Amino acid sequence: MKIDNLPEVFTAALPVLKKINEAGYEAYFVGGSVRDLLLKRHIHDVDIATSAYPAEIKQIFEKTIDTGIKHGTVTVLYGGESYEITTFRTESGYQDFRRPDHVTFVQNLSEDLKRRDFTINALAMNVDGNIVDHFDGLGDLDKRLIRAVGKAENRFHEDALRMMRAVRFMSQLQFTLEPETEQAISDNHELLSKISVERIRDEFVKMGIAPGSQKAFQIFLDTGLFEEVPGFKGKKENLALYPQLNFSPTTEANLWALMIILLKLPNEKIAHFMRIWKNSNAMERQVADIVGFFDLISSRAPNNYDLYKAGLRTIVSTIDLANILGQPINGRALVDRYEALPIKDSHDLVVDGHFLLKNGIPAGPRVGLLLEEIKKAVLEGIVSNNEEAITEYIALNN
Numbered sequence: 001m002k003i004d005n006l007p008e009v010f011t012a013a014l015p016v017l018k019k020i021n022e023a024g025y026e027a028y029f030v031g032g033s034v035r036d037l038l039l040k041r042h043i044h045d046v047d048i049a050t051s052a053y054p055a056e057i058k059q060i061f062e063k064t065i066d067t068g069i070k071h072g073t074v075t076v077l078y079g080g081e082s083y084e085i086t087t088f089r090t091e092s093g094y095q096d097f098r099r100p101d102h103v104t105f106v107q108n109l110s111e112d113l114k115r116r117d118f119t120i121n122a123l124a125m126n127v128d129g130n131i132v133d134h135f136d137g138l139g140d141l142d143k144r145l146i147r148a149v150g151k152a153e154n155r156f157h158e159d160a161l162r163m164m165r166a167v168r169f170m171s172q173l174q175f176t177l178e179p180e181t182e183q184a185i186s187d188n189h190e191l192l193s194k195i196s197v198e199r200i201r202d203e204f205v206k207m208g209i210a211p212g213s214q215k216a217f218q219i220f221l222d223t224g225l226f227e228e229v230p231g232f233k234g235k236k237e238n239l240a241l242y243p244q245l246n247f248s249p250t251t252e253a254n255l256w257a258l259m260i261i262l263l264k265l266p267n268e269k270i271a272h273f274m275r276i277w278k279n280s281n282a283m284e285r286q287v288a289d290i291v292g293f294f295d296l297i298s299s300r301a302p303n304n305y306d307l308y309k310a311g312l313r314t315i316v317s318t319i320d321l322a323n324i325l326g327q328p329i330n331g332r333a334l335v336d337r338y339e340a341l342p343i344k345d346s347h348d349l350v351v352d353g354h355f356l357l358k359n360g361i362p363a364g365p366r367v368g369l370l371l372e373e374i375k376k377a378v379l380e381g382i383v384s385n386n387e388e389a390i391t392e393y394i395a396l397n398n
């Protein structure tokens with residue numbers, strides 16, 4: 001198979017391949033970029049595999065960075081872009097079912113492709129647009145199948161994270177999982193416990209926020225993978241609701257909020273849950289805000305002060321969340337009400353602490369409390385947001 005009319009991301013990189021070829025070495029586009037090209041998906045970056053050693057690549061190009069020398073990868077800067085160029089290699093000396101610390105370089109492309117995870121990721125393309133396909137990756141792209149290269153179990157022993165990658169690609173590409181590959185995940189799911197939480201989290205999030213996440217999540221449950229990730233063990237019944245959802249969350253924050261709701265975690269356990277997944281403090285706060293506002297609107301109609309405190313981002317996320325969960329909610333009305341609020345944050349209030357002090361309120365905690373009271377009154381339309389009205393309000397309420 002030969003591809004003509006390559007997209008710009010590839011044509012921009014052609015001189016890089018040509019330079020390597022001219023120096024007497026082989027060079028190919030490999031991995032996700034070739035897969036996404038054939039699927040007509042957006043291509044974020046192109047990876048290059050070569051028969052040249054890293055030292056040789058560094059001689060060919062003026063500007064290089066040693067990004068992953070011990071894995072055989074050199075980053076080349078060319079024409080304002082950067083390219084990861086990796087010497088043909090096989091992964092050897094596996095320890096603990098994680099990616100190896102060292103690699104063995106191999107002489108030909110075919111040895112390199114053999115150690116890749118899935119057939120659709122084991123495609124290569126040369127400068128002329130000719131596709132190299134040793135494992136019928138093209139057939140699997142047509143059949144929309146995720147299938148391990150060779151014996152699935154071997155691939156998962158090399159890197160157990162690949163089991164999460166399988167469900168992640170299912171979700172992103174809306175592919176099905178080939179039965180033998182699925183069986184190998186079921187048989188080996190415990191190996192996932194050897195993998196760092198950060199790496200699992202990245203795959204889990206990619207799976208969760210992609211369009212095929214309900215089907216992928218079902219496999220994540222059926223194969224037992226879910227038992228090896230933080231906070232999910234023994235929670236199959238709760239998690240079984242996920243595949244029934246109307247659609248997938250589109251943001252990471254909403255994915256976590258959804259998990260917290262499905263797991264029925266009480267408020268005091270949210271921070272712990274977010275931390276065992278090694279989430280950032282910012283993500284933890286964002287998710288707590290969404291879950292908090294979701295609980296609020298599930299129990300009563302929010303008043304203006306509730307909307308003000310939640311803020312637009314949380315309101316919009318929570319509306320999406322309610323939709324995903326199939327809970328009826330008039331989102332448009334909430335957003336309209338928010339937009340109509342007389343103040344959106346404390347800077348919008350015409351008075352501040354200094355103003356209160358100048359107007360005879362003694363310094364102390366009362367200042368903050370009174371400001372909050374004024375805010376509420378302004379938000380509820382009891383007082384207009386101008387100095388005169390507020391001064392009058394203070395006089396009446398003090």
Ligand SMILES: Nc1ccn([C@@H]2O[C@H](COP(=O)(O)OP(=O)(O)OP(=O)(O)O)[C@@H](O)[C@H]2O)c(=O)n1
Pocket residue numbers: 030031032033047115116117118121122159161162165
């Ligand atoms: N655990 C892994 C990770 C990567 N790869 C190989 O390395 C390529 C590049 O890896 P990566 O960028 O992580 O994945 P992509 O397939 O490119 O997917 P994405 O679009 O998410 O980058 C993959 O296509 C695959 O051939 C692998 O075999 N096993």
Ligand SMILES: [Mg+2]
Pocket residue numbers: 031032033
């Ligand atoms: Mg990639």
